[in-house]
Amino acid sequence: MSYVTVDLPAGVFNHGTDFDSTGRWRDANLIRWQNNSVRPVGGWTTRKASAFASVPRGAITWADNSADVRIAAGTYNKLYAVNAGGTVADITPTSFTSGVVDADINLGYGGSFWGLSTFGTQRSSDGVPAEATSWSLDTFGQYLIACSSTDGKIYQWQLNNSTVAAVVANAPTGNKAVVVTDERFIFALAASGNPRLVKWCDREDNTAWTPTAVNQAGDLELQTSGEIMCGIRIRGRTLILTNVDAHVATYSGPPTVYGFQRVGTACGTISRMSAVAVDEGAFWMGAKGFFTYNGSAVQEMPCDVMDHVFKDLNTAQQSKVCAVHNAQFGEVWWFYPSGNSLENNRYVIYDYKEAHWNIGVLDRSAGVDSGVFRSPIWFDASGNIYNHETGYSHGSSSAFLESGPISIGAGDQIAKVNQLIPDELTQGGVTLTFKTRFYPNGDESAHGPFTLGNPTGVRFQGRQIRMRINGSELKDWRAGKMRLNVTGGGNR
Secondary structure (H helix, E strand, O other): OEEEOOOOOEOOOOOOOOOHHHEEEEEEEEEEEOOEEEOOOOEEEEEEEOOOOOOOOOOOEEOOOOOOOEEEEOOOEEEEEEEOOOOOEEOOOOOHHHOOOOOEEEOOOOOOOOOOOOOOOOOOOOOOEOOOOOOEEEEEEEEEEEOOOOOOOOEEEOOOOOOOEEEOOOOOOOOEEEEEOOOEEEEEEEOOOOOHHHHHHHHEEOOOOOOOOEEEEEEEEOOOOEEEEEEEEEEEEEEEOOOEEEEHHHHHEEEOOEEEEEEEOOOOOOOOOEEEEOOOOOEEEEOEEEEEEEEEEEEEEEOOOOHHHOOOEEEHHHHHHEEEEHHHHHHEEEEEEEEOHHHHHHHEEEEOOOOOEEEEEOOOEEEEEEOOOOOOOOEEOOOOOEEOOOOOOOOOOOOOOOOOOOOOOOOOEEEEEEEEEEEOOOOOEEEEEEEOOOOOOOOOOEEEEOOOOOOEEEEEEEEEEEEEEEEEEOOOOEEEOEEEEEEEOOOO
């Protein structure tokens, strides 16, 4: 008889078979690790219920020159502003052309483009979905700058709730996204209908877009085979991502104004909302993996949950994938649609401070880090606005963590367990369930759940043991290393 310590490394490993995750955590929901102990993620409260009539796809928070904090978000057919008190203003421009809620395959009667086939003939599909409408939102000084991926015009809103956003004079149309650089230029991306063209206005003057001898407006066509998807500010530079590669724009002053350098290939972003800036670099999700830019080059990140994410991703709706930075905990969250879901319903997290991965289930369509607000502001597909990382209420969801197989010794003998000594901060904050098998593909038996005490009497046996931790509602529980009192049995 001896005590065996169950000490599994932080992070989820869900890649390959169930047995491949031996000695690792395999499944999780609404939990995180800090210093190798497990705790629930922060909960959320509703900031504004049904604030928007459709799905928000793009959001920003900022403070104006009077220190009033504001929220803006865009849907396929509307642009909204929300003040600190929760008042929602419809600031949709009068010239705005609505987009589409869902991505769609251009096929059938009326699909694809005019003149490509004869009347009454069904078009065939190339398998490439037309993307769902998303917004890129930024600020130019205290004013909001906005561009819808399907409308293509650049708008400015000057903070007056009784006045809608207006087209920026002289700005190019047919754009896919915008970003405001640290040097206070507006970049129009995939500008004027050219998927590789970057145009920028004069410095500090967003109405001057035609280059002259006395201004710094300009344009450049990227040397890429792809289409520009988005741009984000990183420290001192602007990162531009296409669907195939990555480029960095560096300010050099007149006469060239900006220099562009390709910093990565075969690293395109999966959507226009999948990238976030972190310090000098950035993280984003690609069509087949995850990437980071460290300030000098792009690297593909080894991912312990690759199978879990990409085998279940609804690729037809991948244009809805969105990334949110949660700086307080050193995390990047990606929300994505799984299976046949039309909306984001799952997430994958990379903890860049402790270098591990995490997964779970949650419906969020856009989000912004805490920034000018005390907590992160995230949005769901129903148009609700939430304050996250507040309390530990997770609505109807529950926090749990489940291991892969735990082999006792060499795994050749049957382990008989009769006692558990828990390592848990809030006594009674969690329950434990054990699942046993005698062979990797054999039938699995469940034992528990057990309410924890010192010690806790249990009774089960098997060659492989899995452990599931379920957290109690509304508690900041912590779970560490569990010890099992084990006696060895025979080989049969």
